[in-house]
Amino acid sequence: AQTTRIAVTPGDGIGPEVVAEAVRCLEILRTRHNLALEWSRFPWPSHAWHEEHGECWPQDALEQLKAYDAILLGALGDPGPIHDTDRYLLPDSLSLAPLLDMRKGFDQWVCERPARLLPGARQYLRDDRAKDIDMLVIRENSEGEYVSQGGRLRQGTPDEVATQMEVFTGRATERIIRYGFEQARKRAGERVQDGRTRSFQTLDGTTCESQVCLITKRNALRYWGDMYTEVFEDISQEYPDVATHHELVDAACMKFVSCPWAFDVVVASNLQGDILTDLAAVISGGMGVAPSCNLNPTNPDLPSMFEPTHGSAPDIAGQGIADPTAMLFTTARMLEWLGRKDPLLSQAGQELFDAVAAELAAKGKEQRSTREIGDAICKRLGA
Amino acid sequence: AQTTRIAVTPGDGIGPEVVAEAVRCLEILRTRHNLALEWSRFPWPSHAWHEEHGECWPQDALEQLKAYDAILLGALGDPGPIHDTDRYLLPDSLSLAPLLDMRKGFDQWVCERPARLLPGARQYLRDDRAKDIDMLVIRENSEGEYVSQGGRLRQGTPDEVATQMEVFTGRATERIIRYGFEQARKRAGERVQDGRTRSFQTLDGTTCESQVCLITKRNALRYWGDMYTEVFEDISQEYPDVATHHELVDAACMKFVSCPWAFDVVVASNLQGDILTDLAAVISGGMGVAPSCNLNPTNPDLPSMFEPTHGSAPDIAGQGIADPTAMLFTTARMLEWLGRKDPLLSQAGQELFDAVAAELAAKGKEQRSTREIGDAICKRLGA
Ligand SMILES: CC(C)[C@H](C(=O)O)[C@@H](O)C(=O)O
Ligand SMILES: CC(C)[C@H](C(=O)O)[C@@H](O)C(=O)O
Numbered sequence: 001a002q003t004t005r006i007a008v009t010p011g012d013g014i015g016p017e018v019v020a021e022a023v024r025c026l027e028i029l030r031t032r033h034n035l036a037l038e039w040s041r042f043p044w045p046s047h048a049w050h051e052e053h054g055e056c057w058p059q060d061a062l063e064q065l066k067a068y069d070a071i072l073l074g075a076l077g078d079p080g081p082i083h084d085t086d087r088y089l090l091p092d093s094l095s096l097a098p099l100l101d102m103r104k105g106f107d108q109w110v111c112e113r114p115a116r117l118l119p120g121a122r123q124y125l126r127d128d129r130a131k132d133i134d135m136l137v138i139r140e141n142s143e144g145e146y147v148s149q150g151g152r153l154r155q156g157t158p159d160e161v162a163t164q165m166e167v168f169t170g171r172a173t174e175r176i177i178r179y180g181f182e183q184a185r186k187r188a189g190e191r192v193q194d195g196r197t198r199s200f201q202t203l204d205g206t207t208c209e210s211q212v213c214l215i216t217k218r219n220a221l222r223y224w225g226d227m228y229t230e231v232f233e234d235i236s237q238e239y240p241d242v243a244t245h246h247e248l249v250d251a252a253c254m255k256f257v258s259c260p261w262a263f264d265v266v267v268a269s270n271l272q273g274d275i276l277t278d279l280a281a282v283i284s285g286g287m288g289v290a291p292s293c294n295l296n297p298t299n300p301d302l303p304s305m306f307e308p309t310h311g312s313a314p315d316i317a318g319q320g321i322a323d324p325t326a327m328l329f330t331t332a333r334m335l336e337w338l339g340r341k342d343p344l345l346s347q348a349g350q351e352l353f354d355a356v357a358a359e360l361a362a363k364g365k366e367q368r369s370t371r372e373i374g375d376a377i378c379k380r381l382g383a
Numbered sequence: 384a385q386t387t388r389i390a391v392t393p394g395d396g397i398g399p400e401v402v403a404e405a406v407r408c409l410e411i412l413r414t415r416h417n418l419a420l421e422w423s424r425f426p427w428p429s430h431a432w433h434e435e436h437g438e439c440w441p442q443d444a445l446e447q448l449k450a451y452d453a454i455l456l457g458a459l460g461d462p463g464p465i466h467d468t469d470r471y472l473l474p475d476s477l478s479l480a481p482l483l484d485m486r487k488g489f490d491q492w493v494c495e496r497p498a499r500l501l502p503g504a505r506q507y508l509r510d511d512r513a514k515d516i517d518m519l520v521i522r523e524n525s526e527g528e529y530v531s532q533g534g535r536l537r538q539g540t541p542d543e544v545a546t547q548m549e550v551f552t553g554r555a556t557e558r559i560i561r562y563g564f565e566q567a568r569k570r571a572g573e574r575v576q577d578g579r580t581r582s583f584q585t586l587d588g589t590t591c592e593s594q595v596c597l598i599t600k601r602n603a604l605r606y607w608g609d610m611y612t613e614v615f616e617d618i619s620q621e622y623p624d625v626a627t628h629h630e631l632v633d634a635a636c637m638k639f640v641s642c643p644w645a646f647d648v649v650v651a652s653n654l655q656g657d658i659l660t661d662l663a664a665v666i667s668g669g670m671g672v673a674p675s676c677n678l679n680p681t682n683p684d685l686p687s688m689f690e691p692t693h694g695s696a697p698d699i700a701g702q703g704i705a706d707p708t709a710m711l712f713t714t715a716r717m718l719e720w721l722g723r724k725d726p727l728l729s730q731a732g733q734e735l736f737d738a739v740a741a742e743l744a745a746k747g748k749e750q751r752s753t754r755e756i757g758d759a760i761c762k763r764l765g766a
Contacts, residue, residue, distance in 0.1 A: 096602050124512050124640050150549070150606045160553035162607040166533070170543035217654065219479050223533045224545040250661040253636065257507050257665045271600065275658060278633040282640045 004338050004345060006039040007068040007303065012047050012095065013312025014322035015074025021324040021374035022072065022331040028381045029335075029348040036342065040068075045076060045098035056098050062105040069341070070334050071102065071305040074327065077312035099307075103141050106302040108294035109172065110179055111139035113277040113309065114333075120360035121285025125257065130283070132261035134198070136183055137280050139273025140176045141294060144168050144224070146270045168224040168269070173231045177214070179297065180267035181239040184210040187264065188241075200243070201262045208243035212236070215268035215276065217249045224269070252276060256283055281309050288323045289360070291330035293337065300341070306334040320369050328356045328377060355380035387721050387728060389422040390451040390686065395430050395478065396695025397705035398457025404707040404757035405455065405714040411764045412718075412731040419725065423451075428459060428481035439481050445488040452724070453717050454485065454688040457710065460695035482690075486524050489685040491677035492555065493562055494522035496660040496692065497716075503743035504668025508640065513666070515644035517581070519566055520663050522656025523559045524677060527551050527607070529653040551607040551652070556614045560597070562680065563650035564622040567593040570647065571624075583626070584645045591626035595619070598651035598659065600632045607652070635659060639666055664692050671706045672743070674713035676720065683724070689717040703752050711739045711760060738763035
């Protein structure tokens with residue numbers, strides 16, 4: 001197979017610490033399975049780079065990254081002391097801009113965030129709620145509330161008017177909804193293969209094998225809410241094997257807490273997806289385990305980007321105590337994704353996922369360092 | 384005192400059933416305390432009215448309601464069978480429009496939704512999370528994402544573009560944030576009076592007696608996010624006794640689940656407030672207990688509107704099994720609010736709150752009818 005190339009961008013705060021463990025795992029997998037895999041490490045985007053060069057990354061950053069098949073990102077965000085009020089008030093839009101630039105620049109129009117409550121993961125919901133949580137939230141990642149259009153009129157005066165435009169297109173709506181249905185089908189197929197039976201509740205009280213739940217706020221944000229609903233109805237005709245459901249975003253948040261088992265695939269807009277994925281993460285173990293995959297499923301020449309959902313956690317950075325679990329689940333997802341070009345990578349991804357999940361289930365109560373958790377997982381990989 | 388007049392609008396579905404219990408309680412309180420209180424019942428807004436007249440309420444509805452001091456609303460929304468797919472696909476924007484029209488027409492610019500986990504309330508979070516939940520979410524209720532500006536270009540084609548404009552003004556931002564600080568002060572004062580000590584965590588790890596947490600998504604929705612942040616900073620200078628905090632809406636959703644005790648007063652935009660209040664409701668007992676107050680604190684000539692956060696629950700409507708608790712908490716809140724004009728009403732509101740809370744704490748596990756719960760509370764009120 002052609003060599004698969006990964007751009008490793010550790011970023012800020014705990015980013016480099018957790019990325020180090022990911023690279024160790026990749027190294028082991030490469031050696032053991034003779035994978036045609038290589039990676040390069042980038043000192044940007046980062047605050048350190050910004051301090052030296054006055055910008056988060058070089059002008060030609062996207063051009064450089066374009067040569068890779070995937071980007072594995074640690075975490076971005078001010079690594080400085082959060083107790084420093086002056087810095088706290090600096091907008092973090094600067095340090096996080098590269099994230100949005102990559103999503104846009106490489107047309108990573110899907111953001112996929114699986115939420116499955118695995119044994120050993122932190123549990124916030126009561127036992128009678130925290131059962132059968134295994135959903136995939138698919139967030140529209142290319143437009144909507146995130147188009148950055150708008151401005152401030154009479155800035156800083158009481159007469160100020162600030163506007164923010166939301167722009168949704170038919171094409172982007174169609175592709176994300178179709179992607180949702182495809183994933184629902186795929187997940188149902190995988191469940192059959194694994195011998196896991198599973199049924200989800202539909203709106204009318206019956207059950208189904210697979211489901212897509214569309215999220216909108218169409219009773220208040222009517223224009224795109226209606227468009228989303230219509231496109232959803234149209235496309236669902238092509239997937240008679242997949243049940244459909246619709247939730248308003250506010251009700252969905254409630255139901256993620258009160259009956260999370262009812263969700264299979266969830267499709268949401270950029271901002272509503274952002275909100276729902278944080279919530280999905282917390283009900284399935286918290287930021288310590290949640291991966292985030294920014295995918296371009298249509299253009300194989302553009303890299304997809306993989307990051308843990310967690311931030312750079314400046315409060316614990318540099319101490320070697322950050323939990324690398326989310327980063328390693330993210331790495332596993334990346335390998336599975338890269339399996340589209342090279343099936344061996346997909347197998348390696350599954351192996352990594354299994355090792356991380358097994359370690360999560362086995363771990364005791366004592367606090368371990370980033371390195372110790374990494375060691376345990378490397379051992380499971382046969383190091 | 385001048386007679387206080389309430390417009391009672393039972394609405395759809397379970398609305399009339401739970402409103403009936405509220406009216407019984409009002410009747411008892413009026414008689415016992417000789418309150419200068421009267422009410423009128425309106426058959427609109429409702430689907431029944433729509434069926435007969437082709438519209439949810441008469442043209443001069445707002446004009447009629449304007450004569451009252453408050454509006455006590457049951458629930459709105461299609462009372463028809465939800466299993467009827469054709470009806471399900473009808474936008475509920477029609478039946479819910481009066482809600483938004485009242486908020487707008489009477490400039491009810493505050494939506495206040497208290498979330499306190501009371502003994503006996505349903506608990507979704509684990510015990511180690513569900514402690515000390517006592518927050519007040521204040522939602523901007525007059526503009527922002529809810530201005531209904533936008534449209535659909537090339538509707539129904541793949542080339543469609545749907546836009547939705549968010550509009551935020553300096554004045555509305557200032558008044559809602561100032562209202563938040565006032566409420567934080569008031570709550571702290573009440574805690575002192577009740578002998579309840581309480582401290583909240585601030586961002587820097589210290590604790591405080593009262594706090595306002597501002598919600599935005601300023602790392603992605605920059606324009607109004609920045610304006611909100613700046614106005615918040617300015618106004619906070621006038622309240623040195625109130626600590627401040629800022630959360631991005633996605634992180635806030637997570638923290639409502641992982642550390643809900645850290646929140647005191649939360650100020651959010653219209654849509655973000657809508658989402659956060661549903662979440663606040665579910666972590667503090669669910670829709671069965673959550674009141675919603677749409678207030679105009681500036682113009683005493685315009686009525687404020689009080690509704691339970693729950694919907695019309697068509698699936699259980701007409702069976703006499705809906706829990707009236709949220710409706711009764713809502714009624715208590717309304718009386719407290721009306722206490723601004725007539726302190727006796729405020730006392731009656733407190734009495735009703737105590738009775739409903741006591742019944743909630745005392746109730747056993749068996750299923751009771753709407754009427755039975757109402758009976759028990761009326762008895763506590765001395766009926
Ligand atoms: C950092 C921020 C701009 C980003 C987003 O809102 O998309 C983050 O919250 C995420 O979910 O990846
Ligand atoms: C019915 C709907 C328009 C309304 C809103 O979004 O404001 C409701 O969700 C609420 O929270 O009162």
